Amino acid sequence: MPSYKLTYFPVAALGEPIRFLLSYLGEDFEDYRFNSEDWPTIKPNMPFGKVPVLEVDGKKVHQSTAISRYLGKLAKLAGKNDWEALQIDVAVDTLHDMRQAIANYWYDDNEETKAKKLGPLKSEILPFYLSKFDELAKENNGYLANGELSWGDLYFVAISEYLIKMIGFDFYDKYENLKQLRENVLSLPKIQEWIKKRPKTDF
Amino acid sequence: MPSYKLTYFPVAALGEPIRFLLSYLGEDFEDYRFNSEDWPTIKPNMPFGKVPVLEVDGKKVHQSTAISRYLGKLAKLAGKNDWEALQIDVAVDTLHDMRQAIANYWYDDNEETKAKKLGPLKSEILPFYLSKFDELAKENNGYLANGELSWGDLYFVAISEYLIKMIGFDFYDKYENLKQLRENVLSLPKIQEWIKKRPKTDF
Numbered sequence: 001m002p003s004y005k006l007t008y009f010p011v012a013a014l015g016e017p018i019r020f021l022l023s024y025l026g027e028d029f030e031d032y033r034f035n036s037e038d039w040p041t042i043k044p045n046m047p048f049g050k051v052p053v054l055e056v057d058g059k060k061v062h063q064s065t066a067i068s069r070y071l072g073k074l075a076k077l078a079g080k081n082d083w084e085a086l087q088i089d090v091a092v093d094t095l096h097d098m099r100q101a102i103a104n105y106w107y108d109d110n111e112e113t114k115a116k117k118l119g120p121l122k123s124e125i126l127p128f129y130l131s132k133f134d135e136l137a138k139e140n141n142g143y144l145a146n147g148e149l150s151w152g153d154l155y156f157v158a159i160s161e162y163l164i165k166m167i168g169f170d171f172y173d174k175y176e177n178l179k180q181l182r183e184n185v186l187s188l189p190k191i192q193e194w195i196k197k198r199p200k201t202d203f
Numbered sequence: 204m205p206s207y208k209l210t211y212f213p214v215a216a217l218g219e220p221i222r223f224l225l226s227y228l229g230e231d232f233e234d235y236r237f238n239s240e241d242w243p244t245i246k247p248n249m250p251f252g253k254v255p256v257l258e259v260d261g262k263k264v265h266q267s268t269a270i271s272r273y274l275g276k277l278a279k280l281a282g283k284n285d286w287e288a289l290q291i292d293v294a295v296d297t298l299h300d301m302r303q304a305i306a307n308y309w310y311d312d313n314e315e316t317k318a319k320k321l322g323p324l325k326s327e328i329l330p331f332y333l334s335k336f337d338e339l340a341k342e343n344n345g346y347l348a349n350g351e352l353s354w355g356d357l358y359f360v361a362i363s364e365y366l367i368k369m370i371g372f373d374f375y376d377k378y379e380n381l382k383q384l385r386e387n388v389l390s391l392p393k394i395q396e397w398i399k400k401r402p403k404t405d406f
Contacts, residue, residue: 047335048297048300048332048335049331050300061289061293062293062297063292063293063296063297065292065296066289066292066293066296067289069289069292070285070286070288070289070292073285073288074285082273082276082277083273085273085276086264086269086270086272086273089266089268089269089272089273090250090264090265090266090269092269093266093268093269094251094265094266097251097253128252129251132250132251
């Protein structure tokens with residue numbers, strides 16, 4: 001078994017999909033959560049100055065999506081062929097488009113423009129994406145792609161906690177098929193175990 | 204052979220990596236470039252209202268990176284194993300981080316904040332990414348990953364034309380290993396053929 005060490009801030013956010021996937025794989029991993037005041041000393045040792053970073057047998061890798069896809073392949077959650085793998089990748093990259101729209105609001109440090117972004121985000125942008133994702137989940141039996149569990153589902157559910165905290169309300173609420181997707185992921189025994197033992201965090 | 208139709212605006216930009224990869228594969232594809240005034244009628248027929256969209260035997264797929272990875276697999280340009288595939292994915296997602304920083308400047312419609320972003324972009328953000336990418340290309344024999352050609356290299360070179368037009372100068376200029384990378388891609392016979400026959404566009 002390879003050794004895994006995840007380095008990230010003490011939050012769920014972009015680290016959580018990786019933690020979900022390592023937990024699903026039943027891998028023992030070092031979950032290193034550093035405090036913000038240590039970031040300036042850690043940053044120069046990270047490949048592109050960013051976290052999360054996963055060390056696999058001491059080799060550092062960044063980019064949470066790429067890492068999650070890699071772990072998804074190890075977990076046999078990456079589709080049965082290239083076309084199925086593509087469907088998962090499409091769903092995850094589309095989730096990132098939605099995340100980008102939320103982050104564009106949340107991380108705007110101009111209070112005036114930030115406030116202006118919230119209306120269209122809640123009334124147009126999110127309903128557009130979420131209703132499309134809900135259709136996808138409906139067509140795929142409560143999953144995002146190929147009618148079965150994939151790393152994309154674990155990614156979606158793990159990161160949605162962070163998105164919900166940024167936007168300020170539970171966006172699954174009106175979407176029955178997305179609720180089923182969430183249930184399908186959160187009821188996995190290895191994920192239940194992880195959620196029981198993980199540190200409680202604000203983000 | 205599957206039939207391919209690419210639907211996109213009449214620009215290189217996010218469509219060009221797909222066109223590079225289809226050309227590399229030697230695939231005959233319909234390169235449908237619509238005019239901006241037709242976008243409102245086309246948009247509702249696109250999976251998440253976005254382009255580029257590739258139709259593969261009539262099945263529509265969006266997300267340019269996911270599509271490029273898929274075509275890269277068909278072209279045997281996606282690494283020899285999961286670890287190598289991961290290194291390619293990491294490089295491409297990091298390129299998107301750099302693209303995001305450039306787009307954040309270029310698409311800012313407030314002239315004042317836009318002007319303020321250009322300085323740090325040119326003096327800090329781009330040199331940071333480009334020097335790291337240059338190191339990667341040096342370590343990998345003039346490629347981004349695994350010491351050999353991958354779909355990531357085609358993606359990088361194809362999309363860098365668009366990035367260069369946004370930022371306004373040839374960012375390869377100071378980076379010898381990235382110039383080698385560009386040369387490695389542009390000297391591929393199928394890519395040369397494509398570049399000779401493609402429509403000239405501003406972006």
